[in-house]
Amino acid sequence: MDSDNDNDFMDNVDSGNVSSGDDGDDDFAMEVDMPSTTERTQETDDYQYKVLTTDEIVQHQREIIDEVNRVLKLYTPKTRILLNHFKWDKEKLLEKYFDGSDDNTEEFFKSAHVINPFNKPTEAVQLKTTRSQCEECEICFSVLPPDAMTGLECGHRFCLNCWREYLTTKIVTECLGQTISCAAHGCDILVDDVTVTKLVQDLRVKVKYQQLITNSFVECNQLLRWCPSVDCTYAVKVPYAESRRVHCKCGHVFCFACGENWHDPVQCRWLKKWIKKCDDDSETSNWIAANTKECPRCSVTIEKDGGCNHMVCKNQNCKHDFCWVCLGSWEPHGSSWYNCNRYDEDEAKAARDAQEKLRSSLARYLHYYNRYMNHMQSMKFENKLYASVKQKMEEMQQHNMSWIEVQFLKKAVDILCQCRQTLMYTYVFAYYLKKNNQSMIFEDNQKDLESATEKLSEYLERDITSENLADIKQKVQDKYRYCEKRCTVLLNHVHEGYEKDWWDYTE
């Protein structure tokens, strides 16, 4: 551990030298032997996640049901309802199931809205199911022979047509799948999937039902998450739920725990807070609080955009004369208005202090927000860069370089994007971070990565001619290796801080 620290420290020293002027050639000499990102690849390697297609999801669902049913030996659709009730956590289901007495069994099925299969059907139910005369359907009031009527084990029977209509409405209009209950008022027994598919005949409704139950399987299963990318139908299955970088087959990279873009080094909870802060209007109201005052008499909001401190409220019903500086009445200011500090009542002072505080916290937020947005914007441009780089690679191949020799350019853009993304989230991390020795090291790492990233970006935008080609290749390669390494150092430092509890937060 100590030696790791030393390394980090050394890295910091090195980078300090570099960022203060060298053009990158020197760091190449230093870094050439360094194994790149080994640590991080190892870290991701032991997290074996899988990307599943819709069919594989359905298959996976069946496997879980079968596995549980080897123990429970119930009617399969019932097991499915039970599993859904336990959010597809089979261990929890089995634990509850084998937990104690008959009372518990009763309660177990009841809470999952399933009739206890070990109960003998009550007489009323038996009577209803064995009855041979015609029955009246309580929904359409038609009197029908018993074979036109059906119901669940709860004994509420309706005609086949009404069931079909009922289920169709629930599926199509209310988008219910796994949680459709019996049509009788106040009965919460759930309709199982086999019954639904048997009763519903319209293929479109069946397909929709299948989608709904698959969706609820993924959404309530803690080890699965839909890829959040637009129109992507894959889901990711993980061995245990945690904030991890997952890479969908569609190319999207996201955090398994929260579904946002992969946001190392900041943690999900802070990112969530940050996104909320950026989205909602709170910053608008902060601006208002920091840059306007209220008329001390009528409370109308005033922004002072120039002029002297003698204010006359424009509200025609108010027209109050007051001093902008101390918010006191203008009258005693008289001829010597500039000395209004004399009239410094405690209240006015407190108001000014509060405003001062708001102003500085707004400035602080904007500092981080601007940098965060800046990297986000640049990342969008970088995506365009891929296109221009492709063109450049073709040019270079005409300048007598082989295909393999020009691949470094694509690699450079990959790393550039990766660094931008990391940098972007470092500002969210930093916004909530309290200052201490470690946070200062973090900021140094951040500064160094940032300046290296900007350099790399700049190199990639230069024109390539046959004269400077070799030189540029050398520079780009040196720089991206350096960036990659700095990025790893920064992330490892933050991770180490998480492990060792270095980070204090402002909220």
Place this chain on the structure above:
Amino acid sequence: MSSMSPSERRLQKELMSLIKEPPQGVTVDTESVHQNLSEWKINIKGSEGTLYEGEDFQLLFKFNNKYPFESPEVTFIGTNIPVHPHVYSNGHICLSILTEDWSPALSVQAVCLSIASMLSSCREKKRPPDNTLYVKTCNKNPKKTKWWYHDDSV
């Protein structure tokens, strides 16, 4: 009879039984129904011994062709809207069986009885706390409101 849709057939049957054996204090305005089977006006009398004794109210039921698989739209109409913690001054009623807890096995009669019992169990005549805002901002159709059923005791 055969030209009727299942929804109309059911409404017809409900109407007949409601006219033949109406629950106490509930009368169907048959004239309104004969004009249009999908909009019923139903009069409800405040029960004796309750805060609404002596008052008359009118409910409007609107049925779409998915009835009874979709719930009817039910509102108080007319000049006298009951002052009740679950009834907004525009006539909208906050009652779970009219939305989430609707079941096709329920009926107009069951809804009327539910509303009558909701009125009878009221202990203080007052509007819902968010009445002003709700009435100003709500959709004309109460089924479009995402009701929050705070309390089943009243």
